[in-house]
Amino acid sequence: MRPDAEHCSFVLLADFDIDRGALLTYQFPQPLGTDEGLLANLMLPDGAERQPEDWTIFFLNQTPSNTIAPVLALDTPELRASRVEDEDGKPELLYVLNLVRTKLDKTVRRGAIVKAMAICTRHSFIEIFKPVLLMALDDYFSDPSQDCLARLFDAVNSMDISQAPRLSRYEKLIMRTSERKDLFIEKYEELMKPRVVDPAVHTNGHHASDSVGSHSSFEEGIMIRTRDEKGKSRDTEQSRPGSSTTSLQAANQSSPSDNSFSLDGSAVWVESGSIDQSPRLPSSMGSTQTSSGSRAASVRGRRSTDASSTSSLHARSHESRAQTPAPNAAAPVLKDTHFFPATIDYNDHQLPIRLPMSTFPEEVGDYSLIQLVQMFSSPTASISGPQHPHLHTGGNQTHPIIVLFNALVTSKRIIFLGHHRPAGQVSSYVLSACALGSGCGIVLRGFIKRAFPYAHLTNREEWEAIPGYIAGVTNPIFESSNSWDLLCDVGSGRMVVSKDIHSNYPLIATGIPPVQLIMRSGTLKAEGSLTSEEDFVRPSKDLTAVQKAELLGKAETTDNLFMDDILSAISLHYGESHVRARFTEYTARFVKLAARYEEDVLGMSTAIGFPTQVYSEPAGEGPHLGSGLFFSDEAAGVRELAANASRIEAWRRTESCELWKHDFQKARATSPIQGFDVSHQLWRLRHAKKMADGEVELIMRTLAENVQTYDQVTELLSLLPPHHQGLLPLSFGLFHHQESTRDLTVAIFNELRSYFVGVQFLQALNHFQRYAYVRQAHALDARIQREHNTLTIPPTYMSRTPSNRSESSLGGG
Known part of the structure; x- marks a missing residue:
């Protein structure tokens, strides 16, 4: 999905004439330069007169007969360059969504009027244009002129999706298998910021102030929760000569506490003297970082891990709202992050559009x-x-x-x-x-x-x-x-x-x-x-x-x-x-x-x-x-x-196999996690009947050493979908009889916990697994603190984010 590309390339209108058959009446904004009879017959399918209404889909630029050749005067070099996508230089496909409607009319010879209107677009999620196409065809039946096509063309292309997040492949894979409606909500940060609304623009009776009160708790809370300085600290330390980058560097991140993850209403109380730390946002979200304060709930001198990214921040959202320079401040309602909310303004009607965020090019409609x-x-x-x-x-x-x-x-x-x-x-x-x-x-x-x-x-x-x-x-x-x-x-x-x-x-x-x-x-x-x-x-x-x-x-x-x-x-x-x-x-x-x-x-x-x-x-x-x-x-x-x-023999001779070979080699060279087969290791943890202690420790150590960035985290999580119990295979390491394996598992979970998406996966663990993680994380933190205080801490146990330690204790000289 390219936000800068035009959403609608052409609008077509076809009529059925009882004497001449299917006719292509209008092509807007310019002729397609292809067989008009073919387009008309595709828009008016066989038996269309027997259906009051029907939707059809067809593609352009597949064969020589349906390859478009726009008028050169209107076809700029930039547009021509944008249409080339295939490796062999062929123009990219245009997806055509067509609506054909039959209206009974006894005054005409055939007793019915059959018309079809189509939108040609580069977006594979063509289903989002159905509401506006319905209205446009209604308008054309009332006023059959090319102006209806022009209004539809302008309305669709005026749809603003510039703030839609650009998800990576692994983020899409995570989103597809999760039912959480707040997944990757941090990527909607700009969209959900309160913005000043011009009263002169909103003359249709909509009140901006009303929408603020309809936000759910996670929508309000997530905008107050911002990134911390952990990423900068880790990058600074890793660039310092002599700093260690081995697997257990993550072990001494601040232990799970108030803002870590929800326990679904029940609390697990643990002793904690560590500093609370919020999950950090991916670096792609920008470099502006602010620290978020922790609202530690103290009961009998102990800190609770029961505060979540949703409920614990709900109360603070009211404080933030009080500081908003309303009355014109408003943010759009975001009820499900699987879709990006947009609108199409057609004939003074604001049509809500939901753009799916996790589709792939081979998925159409x-x-x-x-x-x-x-x-x-x-x-x-x-x-x-x-x-x-x-x-x-x-x-x-x-x-x-x-x-x-x-x-x-x-x-x-x-x-x-x-x-x-x-x-x-x-x-x-x-x-x-x-x-x-x-x-x-x-x-x-x-x-x-x-x-x-x-x-x-x-x-x-x-x-x-x-x-x-x-x-x-x-x-x-x-x-x-x-x-x-x-x-x-x-x-x-x-x-x-x-x-x-x-x-x-x-x-x-x-x-x-x-x-x-x-x-x-x-x-x-x-x-x-x-x-x-x-x-x-x-x-x-x-x-x-x-x-x-x-x-x-x-x-x-x-x-x-x-x-x-x-x-x-x-x-x-x-x-x-x-x-x-x-x-x-x-x-x-x-x-x-x-x-x-x-x-x-x-x-x-x-x-x-x-x-x-x-x-x-x-x-x-x-x-x-x-x-x-x-x-x-x-x-x-x-x-x-x-x-x-x-x-298998038959598939190996197809073009699909050649394309897969190219895609696999490219993915192997560019994937964030390099050097080993991640899916195989997870399969071993899930299904192996017998595993040597050395193999389990090596798997956990390799994961801990190679999952240290946001992209690496998302690749790992994309292989742990909820319908396969999510982090369950990794959580087995928390109960291994070897202490080194348990510590490595804690280090992996600490790294996951430093991102919002990782916190959400940790929330899916059961109470027993979460308690084991919290307990062992605090125990490891306390052990490292004791070793540090006695100046016997080994380099491999250094923290990547020693925000509460002096420069001299970083191991860099």
């Missing part, structure tokens, strides 16, 4: 994975046609959604057919499928640019020539064609695999048998003897590939277990965000499985994932952490590799 799963998991859902190992990874027991996912990642041609269904409904399924294959835009990419949410007969030859297209159609004539590999009927939930699937996609394309599991690296070691299972995993060479897939499908596959979990979550009314997170993890695991396949089956070093290594302590060298994908049950891992061999 307001799609629903739950709706997609339910449609193709209904009792009427079925799969017909021949079985192919690229699609049927579980044999004849493969779930339809898994068949669809396999078709997406292996770049098969897919059609969503909705006969007698609104075109908008078909478009929604196409967009949901793109999100399904890409891991909700987080893992893979390249799906949107070959997606046609609504496809028409007009340019059929052109979009059917796109490899691996994903198209939504309403005309049943497409079913009888032979130009698709998988047909998904959104009316009945049935799937049809093309009868020519085997001839179009031969099983062996590079001379490598798809189910040849020759373990070359020696990393797959089953626990115990396989005996008959070994014959089951490695089928006889005399069997055909389809028979092998059917044989593998007789087992309860990982895919089927995953879909059972998804259906169970939907039946228990888990939200869309949870289902999206699960499919994101499924796609990410598929990529890791492909990397493991390249190593173990193909005997090559992988470039699409971390190499597979186990924790080791070689003689004469320091211990090495493990990396890559491992299985809790290695025998089941062998079966999973066998079942996925065909689709």
Whole structure:
């Protein structure tokens, strides 16, 4: 999202004429320079006259026929440069949100008037423009002139999102999986500052003073809570010669106390003589820092950790409000930080807009994975046609959604057919499928640019020539064609695999048998003897590939277990965000499985994932952490590799794999945490049955040494989502029998506690875990203080923020 870019590039208006058919009446502010007949037919889909109202979505700049060529006099070099986004120099996609409406009118020949209005935008979250597009089309029916388009164009482009925070990738990942409505609220600091309102501007009856009283406690409190001088102190000390930067430098940060984190209304009382310290803001928020006073609640001489970032500051917010130079001071109401509040002023109507803050480019519109799963998991859902190992990874027991996912990642041609269904409904399924294959835009990419949410007969030859297209159609004539590999009927939930699937996609394309599991690296070691299972995993060479897939499908596959979990979550009314997170993890695991396949089956070093290594302590060298994908049950891992061999081989030949290889290498080189596989370490803490004490200590030490900045903190937290119990894997270190491991865990938590987002994750720990952290943090602080007072403090226990110590005690000479 670029705040400086125009929100609306073009506004289009199409009419249906009974004699001439669909006509493109207006193009504002300039002609697009493309096929007008094509645009008109896309805006007026088949069967539109049977729907009172319908929404459709299509894209521009996908094929030569829909690539725009604006008038050169209006197309400046700056605009042309901004439109180039792809590595091959192609112009970026324009997303078109189209509203078509049918009004009955007996005075016209056909008995109805059909008109459509569309907005072309660079923003993938096109759903935010629905309210203003509704009003604009109403105005056009009342006054059919180009002025309506001009008003819509100006209104949308006047929307101010300059104060919208720019979240990093890891911040978006954290926000997507959290239900907290105050997440990253510190990034809305400028937005929520009281500002002077010009009375002459507000003439529509809105009273600015009323909105102040509607703020929630966290909105008021967070604006009083500002950053401290901790970041500057640490940077100063680290730049001093001789200062230590080892893992336990963070251990002596001020211990958790009043402003640390909430205990949900119950207090944990601990002895504390430390100085209270508020979480610091990320450096990207600016350099202005002020200290916030602590309101220590003292009971029987002890300090409580019960004051939170929300409730403890609520009372102080009234003091701040009293100092505000009202009556004109007002701040916008921010009820949920997942959305940025904006307004569009159209015809003297202030339309509230909520910009989603955690979307990725492969996510277009307001799609629903739950709706997609339910449609193709209904009792009427079925799969017909021949079985192919690229699609049927579980044999004849493969779930339809898994068949669809396999078709997406292996770049098969897919059609969503909705006969007698609104075109908008078909478009929604196409967009949901793109999100399904890409891991909700987080893992893979390249799906949107070959997606046609609504496809028409007009340019059929052109979009059917796109490899691996994903198209939504309403005309049943497409079913009888032979130009698709998988047909998904959104009316009945049935799937049809093309009868020519085997001839179009031969099983062996590079001379490598798809189910040849020759373990070359020696990393797959089953626990115990396989005996008959070994014959089951490695089928006889005399069997055909389809028979092998059917044989593998007789087992309860990982895919089927995953879909059972998804259906169970939907039946228990888990939200869309949870289902999206699960499919994101499924796609990410598929990529890791492909990397493991390249190593173990193909005997090559992988470039699409971390190499597979186990924790080791070689003689004469320091211990090495493990990396890559491992299985809790290695025998089941062998079966999973066998079942996925065909689709992995097919995916490795697609453009999606090449894009992922480029993205992975780039992420590995630029990620804040460098040098080791963080997700593997967290997997070990979650699932390992037996771990050596040395491995646990090395994991904690490595994390403590490499998680010392805001960006590193957010990367770590993005791998600890709430639906996987958040910080639970790290909290196990608080109860380890080795004191060094417990101290390292405290150091990690101290670093997390120095940021607002880390405090919020610590709030999610249960009372027992939080009490253990508070107790051990104070004990470690007291021990370090005693060592310091006796001048025997080792360098590794120096504090990074010794604000209450002299220069001579910093270890820098």
